[in-house]
Each structure stands twice: as structure tokens, then as C-alpha cells.
Amino acid sequence: MINRDVNDVLRRIKSRYLLFGTFALQVHGFSFGKPDTDLWLDPSLGMEGWKDAVREIAGPHEILFRDHPDAVPPCQSARIHCTPHMDIISRPSGHTDADFDPLYDISMRSRYGLVPPVRVLLRSKLHAGRPKDYRHVMRVGRQILNIW
Template structure:
């Protein structure tokens, strides 16, 4: 289910995090091709702590840091170039920093990390507003309803 490359990266994480994105759906049992891994790092790390945690997680892998000043409030992300790539986000779509703590405690512990409830992941995908995210939500909805 997970490549050894991503498994090695996940094994380096010491900060609290939540799984998001299509990999989280796959851990929930929904089929996707080769999903990337999205992680929401604990916002209590602060800006510099977040960047330090990303560097530690990446290990020998290349990192691309990105700022998203147009987001409200502004957020940042980093892409770790492993196979498949891993995106580390300071805040997923549709959530605030204050959402992390309560979501952390209602999330299920999986072998890959804490997994938010399915409805939380679907809400985030819908809030992102991108066509590919709508397609993912529709695909999961069809699987839940067991239709075509």
C-alpha cells in the first residue's frame, strides 16, 4: 500500500500530524491509483518549528517550500520529493489552526499516523474547490453508495 520511500519518510516524523488527501482515503479503504501523501503538521510548532520539522522529515530528499499568501489566513506547504511525493501542509482547505487539536483527538490511529474521520476529509476536498478534488469526492460517494 505504501512505498518504502514514503514509509521511511513517515518513520522520521516526531511532531504530531494528521493524514489528509487521497492517501488518507486509501487508508480508509477507498481505492485510488498511486496517491500522494498529504500531512497536516501540528500548527503549535509555529512557523520556524514547522520548517525545521519538514527538514527533519525530508531527510535526504529534496524539499520545495511554497507560501500561499492569497489564502485567508496565509498558509504554506512543502513538497518532499520521494516516491510518491509527500505534501506537508500548514493547514488543509476548510480548516483553521484551532481545528487541529479537536481533530487530532477524534482521529483514528493507523499504522501510518492519525487518520481524521471520512467526513472531515471529504469536507476538505470539497472546500479546495478544484475539479480533481470534486472528482475524488464523487468517486468516493459512488463507492459508499455502491453505484457504478
């Protein structure tokens, strides 16, 4: 299900994190192609601690840090260029830093890390407001309802 390159990156994570995005939905059993991996690192790291953690996680892989000043509140993300790529987010769409601990407590343990409930992942995708995320929500909905 996941490439060895990403497994190597996941093994380097020392801080708490949650899996998000399409890969997290795939861990729940919904079928998708080969999605990238999205991680929400523990916000208690602070911005400098977050950047240090991303650098440690990336190891030898190239990192692209991005600012998202128009997000409310502003946030950052980093893309680690492994196969498939991994996006590390300072906060997923539709969530605040205060959501991390309660979600961490109710998340399902998987071999890749903790995964929030499906409803939480779908809410985040809807909040992102991108066409591909709407398509993913519809696809999961069809699978849940077992229709076409």
C-alpha cells in the same frame, strides 16, 4: 499500499500530524491509484518550528517550500520529493489551526499515522475547489452508496 521511500520519511516524524488528502481516504478503504501523501503538522510548532520539522522529516530528500499568500489565512506547504511525493501543509483547505486538536482527538489510528474521519477529509477536498478534488469526492460517494 505505500512505497518504502514514504515509509522511511514517515518514520522520521517526531511531531504530531494528521494524514489528509487522497491517501487518507485510501487508508479508510476507498480505492484510488497511487496517491501522494498529504500531512498536516501540528500548528503549535509555529512557522519556524514547522519549517525545521519539514527539514528533519525530509532527510536526504529534496524539499520545495511554497507560500500561499492568497489563502485565508495565508498558509505554507512543502513538497518532499520522495516516491510518491509527500506534501506537508501548514493547514488543509477548510480548516483553521484551532481544528487540529479536536480532529487529532477523534482521528483513527493507522499504521501510517492518525487519519481524520471521512467526512472531514471530504469537506477539505470540497473546500479546495479543484476539479480533481470534486472527482475524488464523487468517487468516494459512489463507493459509499455502492453505485456504478
